[in-house]
């Protein structure tokens with residue numbers, strides 16, 4: 001063998017002693033025996049498990065199969081005589097007829113605990129017992145539910161009460177909050193005004209300092225003299241003014257007296273004027289022509305019960321005769337109400353009553369005058385009944401002692417409204433105006 005090939009030979013020499021390459025094996029062999037050892041006899045070589053096909057070292061394989069391989073079938077540990085794969089043991093325990101187990105109705109109160117096979121028989125045969133247990137439990141549940149429902153109802157009511165209280169509180173709180181915000185506003189306004197005042201005061205202080213720096217002590221003395229002089233002048237003026245004030249008080253009293261007198265005179269004048277007007281418009285020949293304006297309006301007012309009775313100005317039967325007046329109800333009075341015009345005359349207290357003959361006996365005629373020019377006047381007359389107190393001296397009856405007039409006499413149904421407002425050959429209402437004439441027959445009356 002050449003030296004150059006020695007190196008190659010040493011790499012493959014069949015008689016070289018070598019250590020087995022499997023982890024854990026400590027055997028030393030010749031190279032020529034190594035392959036067989038590794039393949040067949042090394043107890044540290046890897047082989048797959050017959051059942052689960054996982055690789056294990058040969059020395060571990062037996063232990064694996066006997067104790068841990070999940071695919072190996074073993075006898076049931078509960079002695080039911082079945083062969084079960086090790087990995088299925090847990091599942092089998094849930095079905096194994098030999099395992100001790102509870103009846104499925106345990107939670108309803110059944111206390112049976114036996115081998116599964118026996119329990120299955122019990123579950124089939126004890127149906128009645130189990131139904132009774134379920135019913136009992138159901139009854140308890142129902143009672144519990146009722147209690148819960150009542151409690152829920154109670155809670156609901158409480159909740160409503162609480163929410164009512166809350167809304168009540170909210171109502172109480174709202175005005176308070178408003179008040180608080182108002183107070184805030186006021187406070188900030190006050191603060192602002194306070195700051196303004198502070199500014200003002202500081203500016204006044206500044207001015208004061210300027211002034212005191214301008215007026216030195218010498219200037220002040222001169223000024224003081226002037227001020228004293230002007231003060232004296234002022235004092236004099238004040239005393240003059242006080243004298244004037246006293247005088248003014250006297251003048252005021254005089255003025256008040258005069259104004260009182262003036263108002264008395266004014267009232268007297270008005271009274272005189274009234275009297276004068278009456279004298280001017282009063283007739284002394286026993287005749288009265290009375291102009292009634294606003295016929296329609298006043299008639300409607302009468303229908304509503306307002307201003308029922310209209311009175312004329314007084315008239316006299318002579319310079320020293322009876323004092324009388326006419327009365328009209330445009331919407332009717334008594335039997336003529338709402339259908340007729342009612343016309344009356346009334347005797348009034350006169351200045352010459354003590355000199356006149358009583359009772360009053362002069363015939364009276366009442367007319368509504370035709371304004372068309374054809375003189376179709378509506379006229380009705382009456383002769384006074386001496387028994388009727390209406391014609392006795394006014395104020396002589398006890399009942400009417402203080403009344404200025406007697407009870408009126410005349411015609412409740414003087415003329416119907418149709419007769420007045422839509423006559424055939426006359427016009428009684430023109431320009432909404434009606435003329436009433438009263439004539440007292442003065443014959444036989446001695447003029448005093």
Ligand SMILES: [Zn+2]
Nearest residue numbers: 013014015016
């Ligand atoms: Zn060799």
Ligand SMILES: [Zn+2]
Nearest residue numbers: 020025042043
């Ligand atoms: Zn080995």
Ligand SMILES: [Zn+2]
Nearest residue numbers: 049051052069
């Ligand atoms: Zn295995």
Ligand SMILES: [Zn+2]
Nearest residue numbers: 076078080096
């Ligand atoms: Zn079993």
Ligand SMILES: [Zn+2]
Nearest residue numbers: 103105110112
């Ligand atoms: Zn049971």
